[in-house]
Amino acid sequence: MGNLGANARLKLGLWLLLMPLGLWLLLLIILPHFELLIFSITDPEDGAFTFEFYFEFFTEPLYWRTFLRTAVMSILATILTLIIAFPVAFYIAKMLKGRSKGIVFAMCLIPFWVSELVRTFGWMILLRESGVISNFLQWSGLAAGPVELLYTDATIMLGLVYSSMLFMVVPLVSTLDSLDDSYIEAGYDLGGTNWNVIREIVIPHAIPGIVSGCIIVFMLSLGNYLTPVLLGGKDSLWFTEQIYTQFITRFNWEQGSAFGLLLLVLSSLIVWLGLKASGQSFTKTMG
Amino acid sequence: MIPSITQSRRFTSIYNSYLVAFFIFLAAPLIVVAVFSFNDSMFPSFPWGGFTTDWFFSNQGEKTGIFFDSELLGSIGLSAGIAVVTTVLAISVACCNAFLFERFDFPGKAFLYILTLLPLVIPGVLLGVSILVFSSEIANYFEDTWLVELEFLRPGLTLVVIGQFAFITTICTLIIAARLKKFDRTLEEAALNLGASPLMAVFTITIPYLKPAIIGAAIVSFLMSFENFNTTFMLVGSDAPLTVAMFERLREGSTPVLNAISVLLMLGSGLLALINIGMQKKS
Numbered sequence: 001m002g003n004l005g006a007n008a009r010l011k012l013g014l015w016l017l018l019m020p021l022g023l024w025l026l027l028l029i030i031l032p033h034f035e036l037l038i039f040s041i042t043d044p045e046d047g048a049f050t051f052e053f054y055f056e057f058f059t060e061p062l063y064w065r066t067f068l069r070t071a072v073m074s075i076l077a078t079i080l081t082l083i084i085a086f087p088v089a090f091y092i093a094k095m096l097k098g099r100s101k102g103i104v105f106a107m108c109l110i111p112f113w114v115s116e117l118v119r120t121f122g123w124m125i126l127l128r129e130s131g132v133i134s135n136f137l138q139w140s141g142l143a144a145g146p147v148e149l150l151y152t153d154a155t156i157m158l159g160l161v162y163s164s165m166l167f168m169v170v171p172l173v174s175t176l177d178s179l180d181d182s183y184i185e186a187g188y189d190l191g192g193t194n195w196n197v198i199r200e201i202v203i204p205h206a207i208p209g210i211v212s213g214c215i216i217v218f219m220l221s222l223g224n225y226l227t228p229v230l231l232g233g234k235d236s237l238w239f240t241e242q243i244y245t246q247f248i249t250r251f252n253w254e255q256g257s258a259f260g261l262l263l264l265v266l267s268s269l270i271v272w273l274g275l276k277a278s279g280q281s282f283t284k285t286m287g
Numbered sequence: 288m289i290p291s292i293t294q295s296r297r298f299t300s301i302y303n304s305y306l307v308a309f310f311i312f313l314a315a316p317l318i319v320v321a322v323f324s325f326n327d328s329m330f331p332s333f334p335w336g337g338f339t340t341d342w343f344f345s346n347q348g349e350k351t352g353i354f355f356d357s358e359l360l361g362s363i364g365l366s367a368g369i370a371v372v373t374t375v376l377a378i379s380v381a382c383c384n385a386f387l388f389e390r391f392d393f394p395g396k397a398f399l400y401i402l403t404l405l406p407l408v409i410p411g412v413l414l415g416v417s418i419l420v421f422s423s424e425i426a427n428y429f430e431d432t433w434l435v436e437l438e439f440l441r442p443g444l445t446l447v448v449i450g451q452f453a454f455i456t457t458i459c460t461l462i463i464a465a466r467l468k469k470f471d472r473t474l475e476e477a478a479l480n481l482g483a484s485p486l487m488a489v490f491t492i493t494i495p496y497l498k499p500a501i502i503g504a505a506i507v508s509f510l511m512s513f514e515n516f517n518t519t520f521m522l523v524g525s526d527a528p529l530t531v532a533m534f535e536r537l538r539e540g541s542t543p544v545l546n547a548i549s550v551l552l553m554l555g556s557g558l559l560a561l562i563n564i565g566m567q568k569k570s
Contacts, residue, residue: 009485010391017387020380025402028453029409032417039420087302088309106564111313113560115514117533118549122316124537125323130332132319165313188292215408223410225517230537240412240517247416247521257420260413271408283400 033264039257053258063242063259070239071266073153074221077160081168081217082210084161089172089209090202094181105173112166120230123159124150127231151233159227164220168213175209176202211278215271222267239263317553324546331543342547353547359532363548366529369444370512373451377508378501380452381459385497386489388460389467406454415521418450443524450518455511459504466500467493499566506563510556 043050057063092105111119126132127149137143149155179202187197203210228238243263246256275282294302320331327336329349339345346355353359388400406414419442426440439445470493478488494501516530523531529548536545 013485014387014391014393017383017391018393020383021387021399021403024380024453024456025399028418028449029402029406032414032421033409035421035424036417084309087305091302091306102568106560107310108313109564110557110560111317113510113556114317114553115516115530115549115556117514117516117530117537118320118552119316121533121537121545121549122318122320125319125331126316128332130330132333135333162312162316185292194294194298219408219410223412223517225412225520226534240410243412243416244521247419253420256416260416263410264413267408267410283397283404 036257036260039254040261042254044254053255054262056255057258057262062237066237066242067239067262067266069237070222071270073157073160074218075270077157077164077221078214078218080157081161081164082214085165085168085172085213089169090176092169093173093176094179094184108169109166116163116226119163120159120226123155123162123231127155150231151235153232156228156232156236156238159231160221160224163224163227164217167216167220171209171213171216172206173209175206179205207278208280208284211274211280215274218270218274219267222263320546320549321553324543324550326543326546329542331541331546342543350542351544353544353551356544356548359529359544359548362527362529362532365444365526366513369448369451369528370509372448373455373512374505374508376448376452377455377459378463378505380456381463381504382497382501384456384460385464385467388464403457403460406457409454411454411515411517412521414453415450415518418446418453419521422446422449441524442522444526444528446522446524447519447528450522451512451515454518455508458511459508462504462507463497463500466497470496503563503566506559510559514552514556 040053041049041051043052057067088108092101092108096104124131128134129146129148129150131149133149134143134147137147138145183201183205184197187201192200223240225238225240225244228236229241232238239259240263243256243259246252246259271282323331324342325338325340327339327341328334341350341352343352344354345352384403388396388403422440426437429435429437474492474496475488478492479485483491514530516534519528520531520534527535533545533548
């Protein structure tokens, strides 16, 4: 490269580095989703443009109800996760110092290094008719016979909240970490109650963490497959299950593509609304 | 609320019991999975039939322990192979991406960065099916036009690797770029002043500095690939990686051998997690 100028060399480096990135994004992200779009608006018989697969979605109640149900339950799961995680994140970020902080934080993280399948399996052992909680209730006399706790919407909700907890705790801890204790002290010195301080000082400071946590948890719930299928059973009616059925079981790829795009539109829309409402940028929130 | 502000005793005790309940909630499913792997019964549930290690080591009668269950052992090998290939690919591309975003300015950089982050918000199932559709279209085209059968573009292990690589690369890029951002560039300039070529400076100074982040990213990537279900499930052919094999058994209802393999997975991922946390502390 001796006879190349520094500038030309820099240019060459730029192009060499752009290549893997470009190939990856183009071949594995952009073109596949574009293909999905094409599939969803093409008639498989004659290759003509058609809206029938979207029409099918809006006219078949099972489809759009499953879609709505998935969206509503994911939003609910996100809110619940936030409420449950916030006190814990606050404790880790503000009440603990040094070594104990690291240990408690690691205690939060480690369960999530274990496969989601294993964690869901654990909930099945706890909740099923012959499971731990059912037996405990019978033993303690609170229930007369075996209790089936699996296969309800509440079980799905429990599984969703559990499996996405970490993704709420981590961003919350990192934003709360940066909140200076003296602001909280000042709030109390000025006569604020616990509630005042949380509402006026802690939550406004934590907004970036809350937004990124909520976005990730929402996306994970919406795209979750294992939890609804295993904890919700046959009637779990989750939209990703519909997509799987169309693609793999029924081999109706056109319908499946339309479903996939609808899911993508829904998730982008809600993420966009969340960012707009809180005045955050996508790059800052995710990166 | 914070240590310097005293709270009423009632508030403190409620707060503390909440935290205890939270950690029980986190640990409960993992603990029962582990406990029932030692249950001497054909099902991972009550009644408790006594303590046994058969579900790990037995090779006779109707009980097949995990170390003799060739189907599950084979799928572990398969998953490990997929994870290694995915990790090597993802780390290589992620290093390039990190240098690109930290060292270069070019038109459209902000847009490319958004695209890079995009795989994080695409549901895994969708990533799987879109790659399935796209690769099948290519394979169909080659078959119809050139009469060439491109087997690797049909559902199977290659597609699984491609699908996992598509989103794991983003995560690795973020981890490596975060460390590259903290690098003191005068060190590289010193190497250049001492007569090193730019590439030599990068390989002798910058890459060693990035090593903790690269190892960390590799651990995360390995685990994410090994444990991935959503994308993998859409792209598998006839060979089932571990998560898919476990899912099938879970649906049929399995013996506690499933608990035994879960215990091994917990030990493995716990160990990797500790290594990763320990390394982050050092750097």
